[in-house]
Amino acid sequence: MQLLRSFVFSFLAATAVARPGSGGRPEAAIQARGAKYALKEPPLTTPWTDKVGVDPWPEYPRPQMQRSQWQNLNGVWQYQNASSLSAVQNPPFGQDLGQEVLIPSCLESGLSGIQGSYTLYSWFSTSFQVPSEWKGDNLLLNFGAVDYEATVFVNGKKAGFHRGGYFRFTLDVTQYLKEGQENELLVFVHDPTDDGDYVIPIGKQTLRPSHIFYTPCSGIWQSVFIEPVQANHITGVDLDGNMDGQVNVTVHTTNMNVTTNVQVTVHENGDVVATHSGPSNQPFQFKVDSPKLWSPSSPNLYNVTVKMGKDLVQSYTGFRTISKGTVDGVVRPLLNGEFIFMFGTLDQGFWPDGIYTPPTKEAMVYDLQVLKSLGFNMVRKHIKVENELFYQACDELGLLVIQDMPALRPSQSKTLANCATEAILPDPAQQKEFTRQLELLINQHKSFPSIATWVIYNEGWGQITTYYPEFELTELVKQLDPTRLIDSTTGWYDHGAGDFSDNHHYANPQCGTPFYSINSSPYDETRIGFQGEFGGLGNNVSIEHLWNNQAAINTINQTYEIDTTIDAWNYRSHLLLSELEDQVKRFACSGGVWTQTTDVEGEVNGLMTYDRRLKRVDEDQWKSDIQALYKAASGRRNATMSSL
Template identity: 70%
Template sequence: MFGQCRSQHPAALANNNTGQTIKYSVKQPPLTTPWTTKVGTNPWPEYPRPQLERSEWQNLNGIWQYQDAESLDGLQTPPFGQALTHEVLVPSCLESALSGLQGTDTLYSWLRTNFTVPKSFKDQQVLLNFGAVDYEATVFVNGKEAGFNRGGYFHFTVDVTEYVDLDADNELLVFVHDPTDSGETVIPIGKQRLVPSHIFYRPCSGIWQSIWIEAAPGDYITRLDVDADMEGKVTITANSAGQNGVAVDVKVYDGDKQVGHGQGTADKTFDFTVDNVKLWSPDSPKLYNVTVTMGEDEVHSYTGFRTISKGKVDGVVRPLLNGEFVFMFGTLDQGYWPDGLYTPPNREAMVYDLEVLKDLGFNMVRKHIKVESALFYRACDEMGLLVIQDMPSARPLQDPLPNEEQQEEFARQLELLVNQFKSYPSIITWVVYNEGWGQITEYYPEFDLTDRVRELDPSRLVDSTSGWIDHGAGDFSDNHHYANPQCGTPFYSLQSSPHDSSRIGMQGEFGGIGHNVSIENLWNVEAAINAINETYEIDETLEAWNYRGHILLKELEDQIRKFECSAGVWTQTTDVEGEVNGLMTYDRRVKRVDEKQWKDDIQALYDAAAERGARS
């Protein structure tokens, strides 16, 4: 079932004196999931970018080759035309079991494959698309450098038309540098650590989201921004690769029936109105298909009609969805997998987590200091799950703080986050900083960053500082407190600021109660197991764990009724490595929740909010 069961250092991986590439096999991870053995060698076959979809494309996921590059000097001598030492699964984290490597300290890597450009691509541009590469990628095609990208969470495209041969074998070689938290490096990394410790986890390096080629005309759409509001107004920007002023035609469909039409020009924002639209909400996640034509380029997309705002309801500042106060309740959703780390084993596994949350009655997830693939947000759009989206943080606890250059890079990547994901209806709020991690305190950068986010995306709310270091920026007064909540209340902990009634009261994190399980459902790594007792609270039985959950949710309900609480985030969806405080275990095989109790308690939160001016 599995390959060799041990974690290997890249130096060991590269020490292959046989002259033959070691064949791919899944390594035995410290913990499996029900999907580990279902991944196969052609993972993630779905079209990876559902909001800018082209008809002519080819998936490059599958078995590639890998070799340790040892240092940045490796860039000086690319291994063109050479077999590398190991086969590897793409997409996957090089540190994961699914990669076939389960490496450690994979700071410098070579990855290669060969591909054929179909004859149907003749006389068109050949675009090479990467879903995400952590952290820096230098791309070579047929022995020539074709592109470079920095940023481990964002998609990028390389036009490789001049480098490829049609209907022939083409070599693709990618050099990846991922420093994570080595030395004085300060980059957006979320919870990745070279040396994991309790709430910080095994890192992810390499090509961890899908890669594909597609055909496009010479002047093609590079980014499509779509916003549709509750009044039926559709706002469109079709960014182009060529000259400005090309005509753009937009058609909106309800199923196969055309219900709207608008026209404008490339690289200029324009709008039009669709009559009698059905609104998108968690109760009714209605989506409309969109076809956009710019010159010879035609792409397919979709949207949902909804408006996100804030306003006073009975004297309290509230988040509003389609003009109504909707209490937002979700989980801290970290998106880690024991077999794939950052990369879910497959779409079924990814959607399973969301279905569990939706079935329990949660209407939101806080995507915690990680960015998922586009298919995750498509699933939330389809399912009706609101998303509070964090910017991946730099190193925590100001150790060390970013210098000026590093801060500029953080700001650049924050802009990428907003621009690349602002068309997904489910995303309702951007989070700039989490608990002060990477947040400079000599001045208050969150104010300028918040202004920039609002400039890029005026259609959403901004949670400038989720927990801790709050100087008054943004739309939320966001408290973190374990285990019990302090949501919109006149009391607060030492690490949280007093509630600010001029902003939305939110419990950005609470809960975190733990329940230990037997070894077959634990991340079987000694350091992680030894850290379990660092959990905020350990309950000896599931009965006690569910009782504590009930008490804490009842306390939140009481705060909704008495104070100014508008949203809550429960920690967390699943266990992760040494954390045992999930609604499910890390392997997704055990649900801790008493489902009827949790459904009733969650509904009671919405009912309490309805009495204060929300709909149930």
């Protein structure tokens, strides 16, 4: 891990235009007019709230495709609310938008300086200069994520449009630039969340927060940066290293119809261990001899350099193979050919000060470090997609990731003219858009070694049941990424698709067992028995650790179970973990997901409170109970295994 950090830092040190300590931020990018930015007091803070300042997220935001020259456009921008979707037809070019906003942030957050609600339509603006050293190069404008639709203008010209609140996009804005002058960047954002008839991927966001559904995030909530490139440049690098040392590579370029030679070099401890040349825009393979394998216990990573002409990008990979196989007559998940009991938490990724945007990288990684220190080897990223530094941290720490696709308008219904109610589900066009964004999820994240499983549907949310689209979607995901497992339907409407027979049950588990309850399906012995969610034990806390919103506080008693003391909470946790251990020994349980990492708004069932200031866990007890799960699984893995 230290090797990777050192390599990346030395690589980025070559940046010629960075202001010292700025992460490559040009001075002009944080200059704005209008009322000065100020943090707004959120309903709850974290230890990092006051550390954010006006230079947020200075880190290079794309760890698997890094270039040495870049400028960070994060900082204080201008903001103006817009009245409707038609506002995009009349952009406020050259105007003072009146308010300042911190980018990246959610407009609903205190960190944004706005802390708005129903921010469905918004304008954002800033300005930047292109360094003279970049003259003659094309300029890429990169957005980490904008929720939900972004229309981008540069110097009064429309430069592009993007739809999808969780995915990065890049625009070549070369033709719109003014050489040696300030360049105006204006962005119109439309984020309907669950307004009206919109059925879009939103995860747990809602305009009407209540208990397990939370404050939404609108706007530019991940980093923005620019970088110079050649006209034909690398646009993406797909990397997969398996347990046999085979490296599978596809280097995508601007001109997809032209094949160009690319060179890929793998480094370990500064030494070259393999180099290979191959064609762009086509998959090719080569071998690294006797690689050190990646696993939660040994998260070994190798630095990778990809070169095409003058374009040079830095990346990394880990060598591991994720599969399934039969061990002693039970279908199991396998890591590097051996049964691994995957155990982690449901990780919502919400923050009281930043909503979707963690206040700092340190804060984001802190959650993962807490999980790792307790002995968890996995985290389920629950119907949210994080910035890419999250997945890099999981790669470095050794935490497997079960990655959910954000759900379509979860668990909502509408009243028909005849007063009957029906679930809000996607129409054919909305289902097609869901499929397109599922493809983006896979293609943009399939090179992170830690990701072990893709989840398509959670608890039937947005899942059509008049036919079974999960079968077609499962085949699509397998085609896009044959190197991982697929949990097609975690909880509820399971019709047999995918690699997992996944049960959700609160509070106690039913993992690979001959018993099940309502909304679950009986264990299917042809697939992996898995406890996709359980636990959820609640323990109320004093107001200084609560989301200070009365509507949220009023829903606390909707928690699956309330334990009146910390001791009682740990006692009940021990019983449930012991019950899971017994199911591992007796039945076909191959892993589980405990609800959850932290409290969120009206939920008080986290290992930590929402502000991350209080841990509920008896650490010695939890460490012992988690190790007991692994020991029980180890006792089941000694028989003959056959691959599926």
